Every structure is written in C-alpha cells, then in structure tokens.
Amino acid sequence: MHNTDTAARSVRAVRARRALTMRGEGPARGEADLLRPLSFMDDALVLTAGGRIVSVEKFSPAAVPAGCAVRDLGEVTLMPALTNAHCHLQLAHLAGRTAWGRGFTPWLASMIPLLHEALDEQGIAGEAAALRDGGTWLVGDYAGCGALLTGRAASAAEVAYTGFCEWFGFAAPFTDDERPWPPSCRGLMARAAGLPGTCWQPCGHALYSTHGDVLRDAHAHCRATGGVFSLHLAESPEETELLCGGRGPLADLYAGIVLPEGWRAPGLPPVRLADALGLLGAGTLAIHAVQCDAADCRLLAERGAAVCLCPRSNEHLAVGTAPVREHMRAGTLLCLGTDGLSSNTDVQVMGEARWLRERLDVPVAALARMLTVNGAAALGRSGGALSHGMAARWAIWPADWDAA
Numbered sequence: 001m002h003n004t005d006t007a008a009r010s011v012r013a014v015r016a017r018r019a020l021t022m023r024g025e026g027p028a029r030g031e032a033d034l035l036r037p038l039s040f041m042d043d044a045l046v047l048t049a050g051g052r053i054v055s056v057e058k059f060s061p062a063a064v065p066a067g068c069a070v071r072d073l074g075e076v077t078l079m080p081a082l083t084n085a086h087c088h089l090q091l092a093h094l095a096g097r098t099a100w101g102r103g104f105t106p107w108l109a110s111m112i113p114l115l116h117e118a119l120d121e122q123g124i125a126g127e128a129a130a131l132r133d134g135g136t137w138l139v140g141d142y143a144g145c146g147a148l149l150t151g152r153a154a155s156a157a158e159v160a161y162t163g164f165c166e167w168f169g170f171a172a173p174f175t176d177d178e179r180p181w182p183p184s185c186r187g188l189m190a191r192a193a194g195l196p197g198t199c200w201q202p203c204g205h206a207l208y209s210t211h212g213d214v215l216r217d218a219h220a221h222c223r224a225t226g227g228v229f230s231l232h233l234a235e236s237p238e239e240t241e242l243l244c245g246g247r248g249p250l251a252d253l254y255a256g257i258v259l260p261e262g263w264r265a266p267g268l269p270p271v272r273l274a275d276a277l278g279l280l281g282a283g284t285l286a287i288h289a290v291q292c293d294a295a296d297c298r299l300l301a302e303r304g305a306a307v308c309l310c311p312r313s314n315e316h317l318a319v320g321t322a323p324v325r326e327h328m329r330a331g332t333l334l335c336l337g338t339d340g341l342s343s344n345t346d347v348q349v350m351g352e353a354r355w356l357r358e359r360l361d362v363p364v365a366a367l368a369r370m371l372t373v374n375g376a377a378a379l380g381r382s383g384g385a386l387s388h389g390m391a392a393r394w395a396i397w398p399a400d401w402d403a404a
Helices: 002-010 029-034 089-094 104-116 121-133 147-156 211-224 237-246 247-252 270-276 294-303 311-316 324-330 350-360 364-371 373-378
Strands: 011-020 040-049 051-060 070-072 077-080 083-086 136-143 159-168 198-204 227-231 282-289 305-311 331-335 393-397
Touching: 002 237, 029 324, 029 393, 051 350, 077 083, 077 104, 083 282, 083 331, 089 121, 089 136, 089 147, 089 237, 089 311, 104 237, 104 247, 121 136, 121 147, 136 270, 136 373, 147 159, 147 198, 159 211, 198 211, 211 227, 227 270, 237 247, 237 270, 270 294, 294 324, 305 373, 311 350, 311 364, 331 350, 331 373, 350 364, 364 373
Parallel strands: 011 070, 011 077, 083 136, 136 159, 159 198, 198 227, 227 282, 282 305, 305 331
Antiparallel strands: 011 040, 040 051, 077 393
C-alpha cells in the first residue's frame, strides 16, 4: 500500500475541457499542410511524472491512478508548449530605451551607445521566467558576451535553450583557431557543462555586418554537426539598399565603424546574396525575411530554409511587413519569434500569433503549427506536441480563436 501511495503522489493529473495534442504531426510546409484542420480531444486528461508527460487521453475515472488527485483546469483548451524561435534575452536592459517608429537605422543608432552598458542579470532572469510562465518551452536566443548568463537563466527557468553565438563585424584576418566561434563565446562549452536543456551554435549577425568568410565557416560547422545556422536576413529596406548599391542611411551609419575601408557592395539583395554565399539550405534559420519578393520566397523554400517571423518587432521599427501568405504559398517552414526587448514589448510569442491573426487574418491552424511543431523543427529539436515523453509543459489555447 505504501508503494502505491508513493507512485500516486509522483504522478500528477490535469483535466481540461479540450486538448490540442498535435500528436504525430511533423513540421508543416506550405498552405496545404499549415491549413489542415486541427484535431482536438474533448475532456482531456494529462498525466505527468518526473517532469515528463506520461499520457494524454480522454478523461475517465479508470484512467486516473489510484490515490492521484486530479487538478481540473475547467473551461480551457490545452495546446503544446510554445517555441520562441528568435529572442535576444541579453538585451533586457534596453527595454523602452530605443527609438521606434522611425525606421531601422534610427533605431540602430539609438541602440548602439547602450550596448556598452552592463547586462541586467536580474532582468534576463525575469525574461526567462516570463517565457516559462507564458507557456514557452524552447527559445532560440542570440547572444554574445552574455551567452552563458542567458543560458543559465533559461536553464533555471526550465526553458530549453538554443543559443546562437553571434559573430559581428568584418575585421580580418580570422585565424583558423578563432573560427567558427566568436571571441565572446570561446570556451563556452566547458563553462556551460551541466546546464540541462541548453546547446549553442555559432551564427552570423547579418550579411551587412558579418564577414562573408565567417558566415560560410559558421554555416559549414552547423551543417557538419547537425546544428542550426541562423542569421538576420532581409529585415529592412536599408539593408537591401546597402547590399545592392552601397548607399543609404545604414551605409552612412556603419561607414568606417562596422564596414571596413574599401568595402564594396556585393550588388545583390539579401536573399540572393545569402544563396550566392551558400548559406541557404536545410538547417538554416532566416530571421525576419520581410524584404522578400515572390522569387525570394520561392528560393528560400526550394533551398529548404526555415523563416522566423517577428511581426511586432517589424512594426515597431517600421521596416515593413513580411509577405506571410507568399511564404506560405512557396512552402517555407515558418515559425515565430519575438526578437528582443529593444524592439518589442515582451517575449510572449503568442503575441506574434495574435498580431498575424488580427492584422493579416492568418488562419489559426497555421498559427498553431508555427508556434509548436514548426518552431521546434526550425531549431532542430523534437517536440511541439502534447505526447508521451515530452516535457510536462503546455500553453492555453486563446479562447477567442475557438470560433475561427
């Protein structure tokens, strides 16, 4: 009897009006997959033990282990925990301090002087906890000198963490022992040993701010190790203007500071330049993809790259709106991210889904998949479902989506 009581206490049971399990679903590419009807389970029972889901099934008294109390959540619909595929936890100290609404370059100019300030450890920990409390189980985070700090904060909040160690700048030469890891992240693996749920990959900031050789090296490393290569791509009109013609406000801001003496514009728009450098393909995660025409969308899809949409950040910085429907039609793997607090109000990725629903009328079936199975796949992780073996985490389906 004692053993039975102990077993019952180790199992937790939760009951809800409905559950969207996404069980058996893989990543969805293209409209046909994204818009497939979702399958809900009425009167759902979720059993967990040791921080993992044991089962998700229709409630019945017989399904509840003897002596196990059931926590009834009432009239809510559970859905798989969410993935925030692009964040900058390191920039928590910049919340509310940068210029919004005037374009990309004014925002960047307002942020640059603040980047030399000490990181806000308490703020970073708070944002990691906010991810957890908002139903996020996995985050893809860009970091430099704060990589270990952000990884520790996510681990403490029990949020799985894929850290992208960011190369920034065109300085040369780069020695063989430096690449592909940027100086701020060297030795990270040894210092991060023992942090559960965390992993790191080298990445580039963007085509206009990172040496092309470094981008290629980081991409090759990620491909060889089965990791995800990420870069900010086609975010603003200023980026396109700089790369195509070497002119514009971004060129003026970066001249002699980031762009080296003698730098010449490659003469290609962002997506086509990334392709020319060999950076697109399965395992590449392109962030933003706002300044894309139909041919760019098709190219991203044909190469097998994933795209992380950050619509609220794009609106705040007045850089345009990503062609979401065109990306969907092309068959690109789409997921969602919030970017950092320098360009957004919070790290709740559900806010991005709500924005797409309210502003662009993106169907909820597509949004549910972007938030879950697609986000996990874009970060190279298995997950995004309420099913056996997954972390004992979930999010709440928005009640106002029920009629959609």
